[in-house]
Amino acid sequence: MRTAKRAVLTAPGKPVEIWEGPVPPPVGGDVVVSVEMAGVCGTDHHYTLGEVAFPGPMVLGHEGVGRVEELGPDVSTDYGGDPIAPGDLVYWVPLKPCHRCHACTVLEDVSLCPDLSPGRFKDPSTPPMATYTELANLPSGLAYFKVPEDTPPEAVIAFGCAMPTMLHAMERLDGISFGQSVIVQGCGPVGLAAVVLARLAGAGDIVVVGGPAPRLEMAKKLGATTTVDLALASDDETRVAAVLDATRGRGADVVIEATGRVEAFAEGVRMVARGGRYLIVGLWSAPGASSITPRLVNNRNLRIIGSALSRPRHLHQAVGVARHYHRQLPLAEAVSHRFRLDQAQEALDAVGRQETIKAVIVPGRPSSTS
Ligand SMILES: [Zn+2]
Ligand SMILES: [Zn+2]
Known part of the structure; x- marks a missing residue:
């Protein structure tokens, strides 16, 4: 045998x-x-x-x-x-x-x-x-x-596993409309798959927050319009300010969490525009808890959507x-x-x-x- x-x-x-x-x-x-x-x-x-x-x-x-x-x-x-x-x-x-x-x-x-x-x-x-x-x-x-x-x-x-995971997540998100702004937190394979699918869906601004530099370069080649390098924007206040700047102060219609880091959750909630949606994809194997401000979810009519596997x-x-x-x-x-x-x-x-x-x-x- x-x-x-x-x-x-x-x-x-x-x-x-x-x-x-x-x-x-x-x-x-x-x-x-x-x-x-x-x-x-x-x-x-x-x-x-x-x-x-x-x-x-x-x-x-x-x-x-x-x-x-x-x-x-x-x-x-x-x-x-x-x-x-x-x-x-x-x-x-x-x-x-x-x-x-x-x-x-x-x-x-x-x-x-x-x-x-x-x-x-x-x-x-x-x-x-x-x-x-x-x-x-x-x-x-x-x-x-x-x-x-x-x-x-x-x-x-x-x-x-990143593309099917993100295709599943996009289905649960119920899609991205033409011209909607998207923030992707993270630029490993899951974040890069999010960039590809946001671009193919006709998103407007696609802002990627992550690192290191070669991954951000790849994100640009795949369709990111702006990148925020974690090495340069090393604290959450700087990052939130950077993405608000890139989205004319509104935040994004869709924020996609693809970091696997529990700290990203509270930060991402602050990046969602009024009436926007927050898609949680990367936290599948991230242990730990996070504290957010629920009032933001309420007052801004936010939707938070989880998606596991495919x-x-x-x-x-x-x-x-x-x-x-x-x-x-x-x-x-x-x-x-x-x-x-x-x-x-x-x-x-x-x-x-x-x-x-x-x-x-x-x-x-x-x-x-x-
Ligand atoms: Zn995997
Ligand atoms: Zn079963």
């Missing part, structure tokens, strides 16, 4: 280890995929620090683009119904809903399924649906979508954004760093130090096949 390597976090605070294990042929509705690129997400780094609940030894990575190696006997299409064959490129985020809970079947909102996260943390001695691996096994019920050959895989993986249709939409806009917008350019699988720890450290715009792991083909 062939074997493949995978990067395993055995405990928070310990260096990631490379394990090797067998990869049996896919059964039923499973598919075996050779990973071409695995996105390194800030959340992966939070796992290594123990800032997200540790489920036990786990293969890291929840953003993948890979080639179909072998289809299970029951598989003939992707989850959008498009025919699929060995050699095809597919994209997945290993969020596997249970389809038998209140969220999945009564609310019909699989993004709220309590089983989503544990689903990807199975025994690391078996082929994972996680992505820091040479060969992944995508089990039946986990959505994946074909990436057309005319679409650079970098344009998809640069916004690995649903399968947002992965399908993310492929569509990459396919249709990669020539107009330098989406693929956001991949700034590439690492081998055995450099997974280095990749995580670089992401932790915010040296990257987007880091990816390129596992390569397994060396031992038979």
Whole structure:
């Protein structure tokens, strides 16, 4: 039986280890995929620090683009119904809903399924649906979508879990109207995805508050009209003044939180214009509490909207954004760093130090096949 390597976090605070294990042929509705690129997400780094609940030894990575190696006997299409064959490129985020809970079947909102996260943390001695691996096994019920050959895989993986997360958030926001002003707090992949979607929605001013400089440069290339560098505007009063200045004193019709930092919340509330909306996207794994002035929410008719994770249709939409806009917008350019699988720890450290715009792991083909 062939074997493949995978990067395993055995405990928070310990260096990631490379394990090797067998990869049996896919059964039923499973598919075996050779990973071409695995996105390194800030959340992966939070796992290594123990800032997200540790489920036990786990293969890291929840953003993948890979080639179909072998289809299970029951598989003939992707989850959008498009025919699929060995050699095809597919994209997945290993969020596997249970389809038998209140969220999945009564609310019909699989993004709220309590089983989503544990689903990807199975025994690391078996082929994972996680992505820091040479060969992944995508089990039946986990959505994946074909990436057309005319679409650079970098344009998809640069916004690995960020684009579907932001597409979901935009849906919950109920869209941005032509010419509305937008402030994006944060310019990691989630903030950059917000810039892309605000631009495609026809937003007016798009002000990005974040850093470091290379990420702000990328934000400008993707559609930001003004950037506020945290290194220069290092306190909240300066930042609020800067965004009010950039929006003619009104604040923004839409403020999008994409920082993952709890302090950003109270600051963001102050940046919303009267009648505006505040979309909370980045605080998914941010511990801690924050104090705001509720009177501002009341007196200004504000709406505060939360959005967690994504649903399968947002992965399908993310492929569509990459396919249709990669020539107009330098989406693929956001991949700034590439690492081998055995450099997974280095990749995580670089992401932790915010040296990257987007880091990816390129596992390569397994060396031992038979
Ligand atoms: Zn992520
Ligand atoms: Zn469920």
